[in-house]
Amino acid sequence: MGLLDGKVVIVTGGGNGIGRAYCLGIAREGGTAVVADIDEKAADGVAKAIKDSGGKSLATKVDVANFSSCQEMAKKTLDAHGKIDGLVNNAAIFMSVPAEKGSWQEITEEAWDRIMAVNVKGLWLSSRAVVPAMQQRKQGSVVNISSNMAFNGGLTMMHYVTSKAAVVGFSRVLARRRRARSRITSARLRPEFLNGSSSPKIWLAPLSICYPI
Numbered sequence: 001m002g003l004l005d006g007k008v009v010i011v012t013g014g015g016n017g018i019g020r021a022y023c024l025g026i027a028r029e030g031g032t033a034v035v036a037d038i039d040e041k042a043a044d045g046v047a048k049a050i051k052d053s054g055g056k057s058l059a060t061k062v063d064v065a066n067f068s069s070c071q072e073m074a075k076k077t078l079d080a081h082g083k084i085d086g087l088v089n090n091a092a093i094f095m096s097v098p099a100e101k102g103s104w105q106e107i108t109e110e111a112w113d114r115i116m117a118v119n120v121k122g123l124w125l126s127s128r129a130v131v132p133a134m135q136q137r138k139q140g141s142v143v144n145i146s147s148n149m150a151f152n153g154g155l156t157m158m159h160y161v162t163s164k165a166a167v168v169g170f171s172r173v174l175a176r177r178r179r180a181r182s183r184i185t186s187a188r189l190r191p192e193f194l195n196g197s198s199s200p201k202i203w204l205a206p207l208s209i210c211y212p213i
């Protein structure tokens with residue numbers, strides 16, 4: 001018997017890196033992992049790997065910075081499974097942050113806006129699309145992925161670090177509102193630095209190195 005038997009959990013950005021590991025872990029614990037990613041090929045690949053090993057999964061393309069795309073993600077999940085028990089707001093621009101890794105003065109406005117649109121607004125839009133289905137059933141969990149860098153700062157990537165600090169504020173508001181009105185919970189995790197491409201085996205136990213905030 002698994003910890004997530006019968007549960008349906010959406011993981012945004014589930015096609016690569018840590019999100020992929022969350023999906024594999026959810027399926028390993030008996031849940032249905034809904035792999036939602038802007039990278040459709042990667043999402044399909046993760047869902048196939050899960051199904052090939054006997055687990056339950058659904059792939060869906062989503063751009064978390066676009067509300068109608070988030071609504072489509074929720075609808076596809078509800079049409080297939082009738083409910084949503086969990087939402088892991090994991091999608092972010094991180095590994096792909098480009099040359100603006102240099103000084104904060106060199107960050108372009110375009111790069112700043114895109115990071116905020118995906119890493120901050122994306123949480124809000126995904127939650128707005130999914131939480132109503134949880135509210136109807138008066139249960140569900142939302143997990144937002146922040147970063148240790150939100151607390152420690154960083155010498156580079158000011159836009160990324162700022163976006164991850166916003167995740168904490170967002171989560172606190174959601175937690176207070178949800179606690180006040182229903183049994184829906186909201187939590188934050190802050191992973192330590194991990195690099196999926198250079199050390200893929202580290203994904204075997206991602207949650208053990210994530211700390212609740």
Ligand SMILES: NC(=O)c1ccc[n+]([C@@H]2O[C@H](COP(=O)([O-])OP(=O)(O)OC[C@H]3O[C@@H](n4cnc5c(N)ncnc54)[C@H](O)[C@@H]3O)[C@@H](O)[C@H]2O)c1
Nearest residue numbers: 013016017018038039063064090091092095147191193194
């Ligand atoms: N890797 C680390 O060391 C580390 C440390 C702390 C926090 N985090 C956080 O963990 C999460 C995952 O990090 P990662 O290292 O696996 O990143 P990653 O770059 O490997 O994966 C991010 C995923 O999000 C997807 N994505 C990007 N934009 C999207 C959009 N608009 N809509 C939907 N999907 C989108 C990408 O396609 C990719 O699959 C992020 O929230 C990151 O900020 C990572």
